[in-house]
Amino acid sequence: MPDLYDIGLGNFDTETRQLANSDYVSFWENQAKKLVWFSPWDKTLDWNPPFAKWFVGGKINASYNALDVHQAQKSEKPAILWEGENGESRILTYKDLWIQVQKLANVLKSLGIKKGDRVTLYLPMIPELPISMLACSRIGATHSVIFSGFSASSIRDRIYDSKSKIVITADGGYRRGSVVKLKETVDDAIKDFDFVENTIVCKRTKTEITLTDKDKMWDDLMENVSEKCEAEPLDSLHPLYILYTSGTTGKPKGVLHGTGGYLTHLHSTFKWAFDIKNSDVFFCTADIGWVTGHSYVVYAPLLHGATEVMYEGAPDFPNPSRMWDIIQKYHVTIFYTTPTALRMFMKFGDALPNSFDLSSIRLLGTVGEPINPEVWRWYYRTIGKEKCPIVDTWWQTETGGMLISPLPGLETIPLKPGSGTRPIPGVSISVVDENGIDLPANTKGYLVIKNPWPGMLLTLWGDDKKYKDTYWSKYANFYYSGDYAIKDEDGYFWLLGRADDVLKVAGHRIGTAELESCIVSHHDVAESAVCGIPDEVKGEVIIAFVVLKENTQKSSELLEKELISKIRVDIGAIATPKQIYFVSKLPKTRSGKIMRRLLKAIASNDKIGDVSTLEDGAAVTEVQTAFEELQKSMKK
Numbered sequence: 200m201p202d203l204y205d206i207g208l209g210n211f212d213t214e215t216r217q218l219a220n221s222d223y224v225s226f227w228e229n230q231a232k233k234l235v236w237f238s239p240w241d242k243t244l245d246w247n248p249p250f251a252k253w254f255v256g257g258k259i260n261a262s263y264n265a266l267d268v269h270q271a272q273k274s275e276k277p278a279i280l281w282e283g284e285n286g287e288s289r290i291l292t293y294k295d296l297w298i299q300v301q302k303l304a305n306v307l308k309s310l311g312i313k314k315g316d317r318v319t320l321y322l323p324m325i326p327e328l329p330i331s332m333l334a335c336s337r338i339g340a341t342h343s344v345i346f347s348g349f350s351a352s353s354i355r356d357r358i359y360d361s362k363s364k365i366v367i368t369a370d371g372g373y374r375r376g377s378v379v380k381l382k383e384t385v386d387d388a389i390k391d392f393d394f395v396e397n398t399i400v401c402k403r404t405k406t407e408i409t410l411t412d413k414d415k416m417w418d419d420l421m422e423n424v425s426e427k428c429e430a431e432p433l434d435s436l437h438p439l440y441i442l443y444t445s446g447t448t449g450k451p452k453g454v455l456h457g458t459g460g461y462l463t464h465l466h467s468t469f470k471w472a473f474d475i476k477n478s479d480v481f482f483c484t485a486d487i488g489w490v491t492g493h494s495y496v497v498y499a500p501l502l503h504g505a506t507e508v509m510y511e512g513a514p515d516f517p518n519p520s521r522m523w524d525i526i527q528k529y530h531v532t533i534f535y536t537t538p539t540a541l542r543m544f545m546k547f548g549d550a551l552p553n554s555f556d557l558s559s560i561r562l563l564g565t566v567g568e569p570i571n572p573e574v575w576r577w578y579y580r581t582i583g584k585e586k587c588p589i590v591d592t593w594w595q596t597e598t599g600g601m602l603i604s605p606l607p608g609l610e611t612i613p614l615k616p617g618s619g620t621r622p623i624p625g626v627s628i629s630v631v632d633e634n635g636i637d638l639p640a641n642t643k644g645y646l647v648i649k650n651p652w653p654g655m656l657l658t659l660w661g662d663d664k665k666y667k668d669t670y671w672s673k674y675a676n677f678y679y680s681g682d683y684a685i686k687d688e689d690g691y692f693w694l695l696g697r698a699d700d701v702l703k704v705a706g707h708r709i710g711t712a713e714l715e716s717c718i719v720s721h722h723d724v725a726e727s728a729v730c731g732i733p734d735e736v737k738g739e740v741i742i743a744f745v746v747l748k749e750n751t752q753k754s755s756e757l758l759e760k761e762l763i764s765k766i767r768v769d770i771g772a773i774a775t776p777k778q779i780y781f782v783s784k785l786p787k788t789r790s791g792k793i794m795r796r797l798l799k800a801i802a803s804n805d806k807i808g809d810v811s812t813l814e815d816g817a818a819v820t821e822v823q824t825a826f827e828e829l830q831k832s833m834k835k
């Protein structure tokens with residue numbers, strides 16, 4: 200099979216590319232005009248590095264652009280085709296969604312929520328989640344969605360940091376047939392927080408819950424409330440949401456996104472990458488708790504008045520055909536998922552997808568991790584039947600939307616399995632060395648972004664300094680992505696994973712520092728180092744090395760159990776290590792830095808020779824000695 204797939208749907212649009220290259224500010228200004236603004240901006244970009252202000256002075260509302268603008272033509276069109284894990288289904292038209300959002304916006308107002316207040320959402324994948332997000336944005340409240348797999352302790356940190364006045368949750372949610380108790384977890388998280396004034400509880404399961412004075416039931420609140428709530432004209436820079444994500448140090452950081460620039464970025468990229476048409480049925484499998492769900496389940500499809508499928512549960516529940524079943528049932532035309540999901544589906548063999556009618560699909564997408572070329576080819580052949588382009592979209596929580604992707608809705612270019620092809624128009628991306636110098640073709644380096652782009656984060660919530668330090672200090676004038684990449688001779692980008700201590704486990708972002716600090720807070724632990732090693736399905740899995748305090752009497756079996764349960768309680772099940780090794784000491788360089796690459800090599804049975812030259816500041820003999828010592832002392 201050839202390695203180039205010359206499939207595209209659009210006409211090669213050199214004009215768009217040329218304008219974007221010559222004047223990216225005017226280019227984005229033209230894109231912004233495709234949205235509905237209450238008043239125009241005075242200045243397209245105010246760039247005071249590293250703070251970018253897009254469409255300064257313009258007034259806009261996200262909920263208005265997602266809902267009100269469609270009421271004249273599409274009020275009866277389905278917006279969300281919701282499929283519950285247990286087989287239930289619901290259809291919400293653009294009118295239904297509009298009414299629900301306005302009602303909830305009135306409820307929030309009646310509970311004292313004002314423009315600028317924060318509201319935390321801890322909900323399963325049910326329509327009430329997008330309804331809540333849009334109700335917040337309608338009145339200018341900033342939402343903070345927390346993935347419903349996070350623990351009470353993780354929620355506590357996030358609610359404390361954002362000082363949310365209201366938490367919206369559900370009694371429980373379904374996951375692999377069991378009920379996850381969400382309200383109980385919220386109760387635990389907020390028990391000491393007087394600043395949380397109310398909790399709104401949706402009923403999703405039959406789980407028993409205990410109500411306190413602060414708790415209000417969603418259904419009761421929505422009963423006698425007006426269906427009209429005008430969308431608030433908000434500054435383009437008004438904070439639309441905070442989304443906490445893991446970095447290299449400390450606790451998760453609150454990535455803050457604005458309104459006008461973010462919506463412009465989503466509106467453009469959704470059209471270019473997915474070539475969206477009125478007749479499409481879009482299905483993105485991401486959970487709304489992560490950025491892909493925020494951008495490409497909630498905001499982008501609704502800005503375009505598209506119909507989308509939203510699925511509540513695990514992708515392989517109750518059986519590994521669930522996704523194919525949903526695609527067949529709803530005649531999905533565009534399917535957007537992760538390499539981890541694809542690797543899992545691929546393992547189940549071709550017979551399963553082949554036994555479903557997938558002929559409605561015309562375009563495929565992937566996101567979140569590098570996709571192996573053989574998985575790409577499988578996706579292309581078995582799911583796309585060799586007729587659908589695959590958009591491999593590279594981006595981050597911080598970038599708001601896609602930055603590197605094939606764009607079948609804009610231009611036709613040959614695809615190469617495993618490459619996201621080229622940057623979208625209007626952004627300048629390079630692969631550079633340690634000094635910020637552009638590297639020649641096919642040389643591995645760091646991916647940087649040289650100009651501001653509209654979906655760019657505004658800052659980190661309440662911490663401008665950390666924002667500068669994290670993204671704008673390695674290079675003075677470039678945004679540092681934390682990813683390794685290569686640019687090939689055709690100008691195509693190949694993403695090679697993280698260059699820092701952030702892990703990507705099944706596409707989920709996990710910080711090693713966060714995990715290490717959780718492990719060392721265990722009473723019997725003296726020191727710990729965490730790393731990721733390659734995994735056939737999940738891309739990477741977590742391995743932890745632990746040095747115990749002297750005089751610890753407990754068995755390693757018991758300690759392993761305790762540590763795993765601690766991680767689940769402090770962070771959530773997604774951060775559970777695959778293996779914990781108890782060692783007598785951690786290998787360190789003379790300057791005291793943990794030799795992480797050595798740990799990685801040991802855990803994945805690599806050869807010592809491959810790493811001995813890589814470890815900063817360590818002599819070869821030092822690495823060898825550390826390697827031998829570690830191997831000797833390693834006990835599972």
Ligand code: WTA
Nearest residue numbers: 566567568569591592593594595596694708
């Ligand atoms: C990785 C997810 C290769 C990358 C949208 C990035 C990818 C991190 C791709 C951000 C891709 C995302 N190919 N790697 N197509 N998309 N990544 O914030 O390492 O959860 O830095 O955003 O995912 O993860 P985040």
